Amino acid sequence: MIERTPVLNILTHFILAVGFILLFLPLWIAFVAATHTIQAVNSAPVELWPGNQLWVNMQEAWVKSDFGQKFVNTLIVAVAVVIGKITIAAITAFGIVFFNHRLRMVIFWLIFITLMLPLEVRIVPTYAVAANALLPFQKLMDWTGLTWLIESASGIRVAMEWNLLNSYTGLILPLIATATGTFLYRQFFLTIPDELVEAAKMDGSGPLRFLWDILIPLSRTNIAALATIMFVYAWNQYLWPLLVITDRANYGLVVVELRTLVPDSLTTGGGTPTWHLAMAATLMIMIPPILVVIFMQRWFVRGLINTDK
Amino acid sequence: MRRAYFKNNWIAALVVAPQLIIIFVFFYWPASQAIYWSLTLEQPWGGGNTWVGLENFRTVLSDPVYWSSIRVSIIFALASTALAMGMAMILALFADRQLTGYRLYRVGMIWPYAIAAPAVGLAFRFVFNPNAGLFSFINTIAPETWNPTLNGTQALIMVIIAGAWKLVSYNFIFFLAALQSIPRSLTEAAAMDGAGVLRRMRDVQLPLLAPTFFFILVINITDSFTDSFGIVDTLTGGGPARATDLMVYKIYSDGFRGFDYSGAATQSVILMGLVIALTFIQFRYVERRVHYT
Incomplete structure (x- = not known):
């Protein structure tokens, strides 16, 4: 003006x-x-x-502060979290949008509710899970009597354990679930015209091929936008690495190092x-x-x- | 509504499974455990849980230390939100005029978002340092006036400023985007009617910002209840004398330093309730997007 x-x-x-x-x-x-x-x-x-x-x-x-190793670790974790988040957001949204099953809305809401449970409010029990990531399944089997059933049938007592403390997996895995990323992808997939799906099916493409050859290339802008914010998010993680990593020399991240400075x-x-x-x-x-x-x-x-x- | 679907539902199950497993293990299980622990008394080094009903809540809620933590958290949330939103709104309104240097100003307002909370905390710890920081001159004139390491009120002010500083960029991005989605025809019509720049800000742009305003308000408050951990940890460590012991920080120190798992879980459940209530308000009463066209 x-x-x-x-x-x-x-x-x-x-x-x-x-x-x-x-x-x-x-x-x-x-x-x-x-x-x-x-x-x-x-x-x-x-x-x-x-x-x-x-x-x-x-x-x-x-x-x-021995930053060499720690910068490498931070970069590995940040890049892995970015790739993991984008992958998991894309495939989950794909499963919700392009298939006609009754659980679509249930799954959508299950993911949606996680927005209300930031890491800070569930930190103590999440740490217990990190010490043994299979604990929830073990408990479920114990309660349902499955452990007892297997034990009486085969004589083997099922005791599952997967310790995530002091590992890259422990740093990365809990962070790659993403409600926001899944929504972004869902919104984008909803704009894909039916004709495109039909044309792909007519040409003999299965769902996975459709995802890989058509949807992923079309969602480049989504990927770029998600990657930037997720990188900043992952690089700046503090509370989770602080708890999961005690072996700072090998698995320490730079942001956690701020605390010792x-x-x-x-x-x-x-x-x-x-x-x-x-x-x-x-x-x-x-x-x-x-x-x-x-x-x-x-x-x-x-x-x-x-x-x- | 979509009509064309793929038929192989087992592939659908396969692609949604990873995320569902992760949220079960790392979100729903811990959240339910927090509720379970809050209703039982757990021994930190094994020994089982005993059911105590609402006893933990009674203990936590009758603890004056916890109430002071709630008070501090609320002061922090309101003050830092007000400061950050006010500043971001003024900056966005004027940046939106798009005068020379607009791009430079925009980058200048956005980049602080990239900085990790503990880094903000540590930088401000130096800035506010009584012996060497920005305000050290006060102490050379009048010794012992400025010392956030001993004075609780000053420490809280310091945490509020650091928290607000970190939120300004985020708010600025949203305010600016909302301002830019206001159709030009509206501002032009107002200009034709003789409204000047400031008048248009007051009577056209500000009212149209209302939905964004409430959206940011809720996000900021939620954020200051949960995301403040990093700032407090490197800036004050909750001190002096618990003057900056925010709720989220207290959960951490009670759980991981005091090994009071039941107490920490109870506080987690209370904070969880607060976050859920805020999120609910956001979705129930606040419009999610700004659509004018």
């Missing part, structure tokens, strides 16, 4: 600039802290201009707080998801708006 509002334009720029600075300032201060020596960082007033120690601090933080009396033993290292490490941990959001901004925004509840 063409309007001449010079005063208001200045005000607009002013408000946006203030907002930008408010959002940027905390990170700027963290960044500046990462570029100074321990003495400069711990002296008031706070430094507002970067020093020349960034590379040194980053190297020291990297070695101190808090320079309080416990970690520094009364010495000068190592803020310069904590901030350097924090910066390194933040960078990958920030890059994804900035460079995949279009997909990211689309994914966020389409999936969220």
Whole structure:
């Protein structure tokens, strides 16, 4: 719209600039802290201009927290969660939309309700499951008398155990169920015209072939949008890895490492707080998801708006 | 409604099975266990459960420490939501004018969303550090004025600011998308009638934002009840003297540090009820999408 509002334009720029600075300032201060020596960082007033120690601090933080293995682990977990979520969302939605069975709505609601059970509210029992992922099945068999039946028939007592603690599976598997992703895919599949399904059937294509050769290529935009938000989600996981992984040297993730970087009396033993290292490490941990959001901004925004509840 | 289907239902069973198994094992089973544990008293190192009915709830709800945790959680949820929504709405309204530099402003508002909650917590811990952070100058002028590691109110303010900071980007994205889905013809008609920019914001754009506003309100409150764990853990660790011990953090510390499984499960069930109620409100009373055209 063409309007001449010079005063208001200045005000607009002013408000946006203030907002930008408010959002940027905390990170700027963290960044500046990462570029100074321990003495400069711990002296008031706070430094507002970067020093020349960034590379040194980053190297020291990297070695101190043993980030090499942990970055590799985080990347493995994030990529696996992204692939797992997209796969499971696509196939579940496919099973709900393109087949005519009575359980469609039941399955849909079962997945839907999981939205109301975020990890934080079921954390203690979920941890018990992680110690033995087959426990629910064992309990079900015990209750239904199946264990007793098998034991009296064959003399073998069924005791199933699958420990997920300290493993990639334990980090990945509980995170790949996705109600939001399933909905996004369901919405998309509902827009596929019947004619396409009929044409595929006439050409002799079975359901799996239809999924792989027609639906997946058509859903590229969905995949891009989901992948960006799921990557950020998976990279930033904190509470779950914190509990499942005790062997931090081999299976530790970088985000969980933030907890050990808090320079309080416990970690520094009364010495000068190592803020310069904590901030350097924090910066390194933040960078990958920030890059994804900035460079995949279009997909990211689309994914966020389409999936969220 | 769809008419063309595939006939082989066993393939349907095969493709929905993985997700159903995962949600059974990691969602429904633990949730039902939480309810079971909340009604029984469990010994942490085995020894079986004894049925105690609602005794756990009575214990938890008669504990003043738990009520203070509820109070802190509610203050945190309301304050950080109000702060984040207010700021995001103002920024979105002005960014939507799409003046020069619009794209730059937009990226500048969106990127904080990418930062993990514990990273936000740790960065703000330094920013608010009484000896070396942004506010350390206050202490050089008037010693011992600013110290969130000792002063509970200041610690809570710090957690609220960090929580709000993390939510602004998310809200901004949704407000901006909603503003951009308002048909141009509406704003143009208002302009023809002589409404200036601010008048249009007040009388055209703001009322049309109402559905998005309520949607974000519920999401933000739910989020601040559950997702605040990471921020509290690295920023204050629940202290000082439990001043920032949010409900979700208390579940963690009671369950995994105190090994009070029944107590933690009871608190989980209460929080679960809260989240379910909020989600219900969202779907029952709040429009899910903004459709104007």
